[in-house]
Amino acid sequence: MSDHEISMTVNGRTCTSRVEGRMTLGDFLREKVGQTGVHMACEHGVCGACTILVDGLAVRSCLMFAVQADGADVTTVEGAAAPDGSLSPVQQAMRECHALQCGFCTPGVVMTLTSLTQGATKSDEKTLLNAMSGHLCRCTGYQGIRKAIKQLAAGEAA
Amino acid sequence: MNAPISGAGRYIGQRVLRKEDLRLLTGRGQFVDDVSIAGVLHVAYVRSEIARGRIVSMDLEAARALHGVHAVLTAADLGKFNARCSNMHLHHNDGPITRPLTEEFVRYVGDPIAMVLADSRYIAEDAVALVWVDYEEEDPLITVEDAMSGPLVHPDRESNVLLQIGLPPNPEFEKIMASATHVVTGTLRHQRIAQSTMEARGVVSNPTGMDELTVHIGCQSTHIASAAIAQAFELPENKVRVVAKDVGGGFGLKAQPWREEVGAIAASLLLRRPVKWIEDRFEALTTSCPARESDITTTMAFDKDAKLLALACVYNSNNGAYPHMPDAGMPVMMFMPGPYRIPVYQFVGKAWLTNTVGLGGYRAPWAIEALARESLFDKAARQIGIDPIEIRRRNLLTASEVPCLNALGLEIDNITPMECLDNLLTKIDVPAFRAEQAEGRKQGRYLGLGIATYIEPTAANGVFPLLSDHAQITIDHAGKVIANLSTHSQGQGIETTHAQIIAEQLGVNVDDVTIYQDDSTRSGFGPGGAGSRQAVVAGAAIIRAAKILTDKVKAIAAHALNANPNDVTIEDGMVKVAGAEAMSRSLKEIAELAYGDAKRLPPDMEGGLEAQYRYTAERMFTHASAAHACIVEVDRETGFTNILRWISSEDCGVQINPAIVEGQIAGGLAQAIGVVLHEEFTIDARGNPTAVTFKDYHLPAITDVPTFEYTHITTPSFSDGGFRGVGEGGMIIGGPTLLNAIADAMLPFGPLPDALPMSPTKLHNLMQNEPVV
Numbered sequence: 065m066s067d068h069e070i071s072m073t074v075n076g077r078t079c080t081s082r083v084e085g086r087m088t089l090g091d092f093l094r095e096k097v098g099q100t101g102v103h104m105a106c107e108h109g110v111c112g113a114c115t116i117l118v119d120g121l122a123v124r125s126c127l128m129f130a131v132q133a134d135g136a137d138v139t140t141v142e143g144a145a146a147p148d149g150s151l152s153p154v155q156q157a158m159r160e161c162h163a164l165q166c167g168f169c170t171p172g173v174v175m176t177l178t179s180l181t182q183g184a185t186k187s188d189e190k191t192l193l194n195a196m197s198g199h200l201c202r203c204t205g206y207q208g209i210r211k212a213i214k215q216l217a218a219g220e221a222a
Numbered sequence: 223m224n225a226p227i228s229g230a231g232r233y234i235g236q237r238v239l240r241k242e243d244l245r246l247l248t249g250r251g252q253f254v255d256d257v258s259i260a261g262v263l264h265v266a267y268v269r270s271e272i273a274r275g276r277i278v279s280m281d282l283e284a285a286r287a288l289h290g291v292h293a294v295l296t297a298a299d300l301g302k303f304n305a306r307c308s309n310m311h312l313h314h315n316d317g318p319i320t321r322p323l324t325e326e327f328v329r330y331v332g333d334p335i336a337m338v339l340a341d342s343r344y345i346a347e348d349a350v351a352l353v354w355v356d357y358e359e360e361d362p363l364i365t366v367e368d369a370m371s372g373p374l375v376h377p378d379r380e381s382n383v384l385l386q387i388g389l390p391p392n393p394e395f396e397k398i399m400a401s402a403t404h405v406v407t408g409t410l411r412h413q414r415i416a417q418s419t420m421e422a423r424g425v426v427s428n429p430t431g432m433d434e435l436t437v438h439i440g441c442q443s444t445h446i447a448s449a450a451i452a453q454a455f456e457l458p459e460n461k462v463r464v465v466a467k468d469v470g471g472g473f474g475l476k477a478q479p480w481r482e483e484v485g486a487i488a489a490s491l492l493l494r495r496p497v498k499w500i501e502d503r504f505e506a507l508t509t510s511c512p513a514r515e516s517d518i519t520t521t522m523a524f525d526k527d528a529k530l531l532a533l534a535c536v537y538n539s540n541n542g543a544y545p546h547m548p549d550a551g552m553p554v555m556m557f558m559p560g561p562y563r564i565p566v567y568q569f570v571g572k573a574w575l576t577n578t579v580g581l582g583g584y585r586a587p588w589a590i591e592a593l594a595r596e597s598l599f600d601k602a603a604r605q606i607g608i609d610p611i612e613i614r615r616r617n618l619l620t621a622s623e624v625p626c627l628n629a630l631g632l633e634i635d636n637i638t639p640m641e642c643l644d645n646l647l648t649k650i651d652v653p654a655f656r657a658e659q660a661e662g663r664k665q666g667r668y669l670g671l672g673i674a675t676y677i678e679p680t681a682a683n684g685v686f687p688l689l690s691d692h693a694q695i696t697i698d699h700a701g702k703v704i705a706n707l708s709t710h711s712q713g714q715g716i717e718t719t720h721a722q723i724i725a726e727q728l729g730v731n732v733d734d735v736t737i738y739q740d741d742s743t744r745s746g747f748g749p750g751g752a753g754s755r756q757a758v759v760a761g762a763a764i765i766r767a768a769k770i771l772t773d774k775v776k777a778i779a780a781h782a783l784n785a786n787p788n789d790v791t792i793e794d795g796m797v798k799v800a801g802a803e804a805m806s807r808s809l810k811e812i813a814e815l816a817y818g819d820a821k822r823l824p825p826d827m828e829g830g831l832e833a834q835y836r837y838t839a840e841r842m843f844t845h846a847s848a849a850h851a852c853i854v855e856v857d858r859e860t861g862f863t864n865i866l867r868w869i870s871s872e873d874c875g876v877q878i879n880p881a882i883v884e885g886q887i888a889g890g891l892a893q894a895i896g897v898v899l900h901e902e903f904t905i906d907a908r909g910n911p912t913a914v915t916f917k918d919y920h921l922p923a924i925t926d927v928p929t930f931e932y933t934h935i936t937t938p939s940f941s942d943g944g945f946r947g948v949g950e951g952g953m954i955i956g957g958p959t960l961l962n963a964i965a966d967a968m969l970p971f972g973p974l975p976d977a978l979p980m981s982p983t984k985l986h987n988l989m990q991n992e993p994v995v
Contacts, residue, residue, distance in 0.1 A: 084344070086344065087344070094255075094256075099249065100249065100252075100253075100255075100256040101248070101249015101250065101251075102249070103253070103420075103421070103470075104255070105420050105421065105422070105470075105503065106503045106915065106916045107502060107503055108503065108915045108916060108917060110915065110916035110917050111420065111916055113420060140249060141247075141248065141249035142248065142249040142250075144248070144249075145248050151244075151247065151248070155247040155248065158243070158247060159239055159240070159243045159244075159247060160239065162237075162239075162240065162881045162882070162885055164240075164243060164246055164247070164713075165471075165713035165714070165715065165885055165889060166419075166420065166421070166468070166469065166470045166471045166712055166713030167242065167243070167245075167246030167247075167251055167468060167470070167713065168253065168419075168420040168421040168468075168470030168471065169420045169470075170246050170247060171249050174247060193924065193925070196923075196924045197923045197924055197925045198923075199923075199924070200420065200916060200921050200923065201420065201924075202418055202419060202420050202471050202473075202889075202892075202893070202921065203420075203471055203713045203885075203889045204885055204888060204889055204892075205885075205888030205889050205890075205891055205892030205922075205927050205930070205952075206888075206892065206923075206924040206927050207884070207885070207888045207927075207929065207930060208885065209924060210924065210929060
């Protein structure tokens with residue numbers, strides 16, 4: 065196996081490491097960077113649980129190799145809340161709407177919704193709903209996620 | 223003591239935000255794969271590629287030689303550690319002897335035959351690919367029909383019938399069938415379901431000390447896991463510590479450690495090293511005990527007034543090769559009569575062994591009873607020519623008829639299905655829908671309305687370990703509350719609901735209450751998440767423990783303040799004496815007294831503020847009731863079912879947190895939608911699973927699940943607190959509600975096929991017929 069020296073910014077901190085070429089970005093973030101909020105649930109890019117932001121865009125970390133993120137700016141769910149620990153608008157909306165139960169699919173849901181609502185990005189309810197069709201949740205029947213989407217689209221979660 | 227709490231207290235009945243969410247939303251939860259131990263070895267299993275046959279030879283040399291591989295173990299290598307698995311009842315129930323690794327004869331595709339232990343899962347999987355196995359392959363038995371005529375799956379057994387159950391033949395039955403005005407029969411074939419917890423199974427086993435073991439595992443009860451591990455390896459139970467903080471869904475799959483988890487623990491004991499096995503999705507979709515595969519033929523006999531005279535069922539279940547426990551339909555038989563008046567009842571059920579992965583229990587393992595019964599009621603209504611709502615009204619037990627014993631002798635009491643149905647019908651204008659439906663059919667739109675009613679047996683009390691739950695509550699020296707509960711959560715939100723009960727009872731802020739349920743050595747024994755019981759039984763245990771604790775606080779305060787204990791109350795963490803505002807003390811001050819100043823306590827009183835109670839429900843079951851309705855449209859172009867509306871009307875007694883109640887109902891309904899429309903664990907003729915990723919195995923997505931509407935009625939149960947279970951109801955009633963709606967929509971095209979799911983392909987095929995309007 066080929067080893068590669070890579071460096072990336074993860075939740076604002078620089079990480080440098082040697083990895084095998086075949087190591088997925090998800091495994092790298094979990095095992096080498098300790099970001100265990102990245103949840104591996106299907107490893108086929110279907111369920112969305114492992115979604116993170118790479119240079120601001122939502123990416124399934126099971127479908128990307130760590131070496132492909134060399135030099136990138138990565139945000140995982142651990143980096144979604146404000147530095148003082150207060151929940152982000154997406155996290156707050158999901159909490160208020162009871163949008164999770166076991167919490168295993170949750171980090172990916174948070175990151176996809178974050179990618180579509182962060183900064184000046186605005187998304188309407190339909191866009192967010194379509195994006196959520198790429199996330200599987202076995203617990204909630206998606207009721208709270210639907211409510212959180214409505215709240216986020218209406219810009220109520222501040 | 224038995225008086226129910228009102229249901230609209232400071233915390234009980236409030237939509238309190240979940241305590242769990244803060245860690246789960248920020249990536250700070252701790253699931254089993256998040257546990258990291260120095261020197262841990264990672265497991266990958268070598269699994270059978272054929273469904274049935276003898277292992278002629280296995281070449282492990284290349285795998286063992288791979289750099290980073292520590293060991294490759296077979297059944298012979300595990301030796302005495304290739305231990306026998308037991309089910310959640312800590313029993314073998316006369317099932318096939320089930321061990322982690324198969325020695326000689328493989329019985330399903332995926333049967334574990336060896337395990338690699340390596341420095342990483344990557345290397346372990348590389349090594350698995352280097353193992354060569356020669357088999358003497360035989361033709362596998364895939365279906366129940368195969369099992370009826372094929373060779374024995376387990377040659378040490380007398381037949382492929384693993385278990386047969388039934389009620390003694392009732393001589394009245396044939397007479398009733400012969401003379402009844404209407405006889406209706408239907409068969410329902412329930413597909414095999416992959417449980418699909420979003421977090422698959424996993425375990426980290428760490429031998430600690432000479433004879434101690436710490437196991438982190440995805441489970442539904444740390445206590446059952448601990449007991450099952452201790453039993454398998456003949457270890458003292460008090461030396462097996464099981465830890466499980468966050469578990470990503472259970473549904474029955476994680477009710478007991480099974481072959482792969484026990485195998486990883488075995489390897490850790492053999493090698494005296496920490497060992498980790500994390501199931502991947504391929505394994506989860508192919509070899510993680512799936513559920514349900516069964517068929518049921520149901521016959522109903524009615525008199526001229528459409529009142530049921532008799533009900534008979536024949537049930538067969540494909541149990542696979544190594545089921546969690548034999549499923550011949552015992553709970554199906556018990557709960558089939560449901561909320562109805564059924565004078566004569568017959569049931570025969572058989573569990574069949576096949577060369578497929580063993581069946582496991584899945585949320586409401588008996589749910590086929592409601593699917594079969596409620597869809598047959600609709601068929602009967604059509605045959606007799608009355609409304610499906612009316613046929614239920616004529617047969618539902620009414621308030622004046624209970625308590626009573628049903629045809630099986632089970633007590634039915636304190637149920638409200640008729641009231642739920644009445645309440646449901648205030649939310650939906652049935653005549654208006656029928657007019658819309660008739661108009662739609664003229665325009666080629668096929669709308670359908672489905673209705674179903676049921677009672678859910680919750681908080682079962684009778685079969686070990688489904689007996690009692692324990693609460694141990696402490697007000698610490700700083701006046702904050704810690705509770706160690708026998709419960710376990712795989713997403714149910716117990717850290718919130720049970721904190722609400724405690725806060726309400728003790729008169730403290732819910733933020734000041736912390737629940738622990740993640741360590742088998744810290745809390746009292748309990749069955750955890752199983753059988754919709756934790757609100758009812760652990761909730762009542764909390765109420766009683768909190769009463770003891772409250773009385774103690776009052777006694778200490780009264781003694782210290784020279785007041786009457788009956789005048790002392792606790793509100794918002796302040797201990798108050800009626801009519802003496804100045805004498806108020808914080809709970810912290812009373813706690814400091816209780817822990818630090820024995821001389822100021824009442825004579826002979828033990829110090830500290832700690833109380834515990836173990837609660838057993840008085841009844842065998844605490845029933846919840848419900849009636850649901852849904853409206854669908856089936857598209858003739860695509861065969862796709864679009865759910866337009868869904869209304870839930872339920873009575874789960876006093877609701878602790880309506881948001882969590884509705885979450886339980888919704889989650890169950892989504893799983894039921896999956897059963898009726900999408901999900902199928904498919905197997906080819908050679909026994910190979912063919913839906914092996916979430917691209918092929920279709921879980922319902924957000925676009926498949928509508929927004930549910932809820933209406934609640936509240937009839938307190940007999941238990942302290944008045945709670946009823948709500949964990950499985952959505953799963954039970956969702957299936958027949960949706961199936962009835964589809965059947966109603968498809969009426970112009972003829973009866974639905976017998977076999978679930980009602981996929982677009984099946985419905986599209988049926989819609990090739992010309993509609994008869």
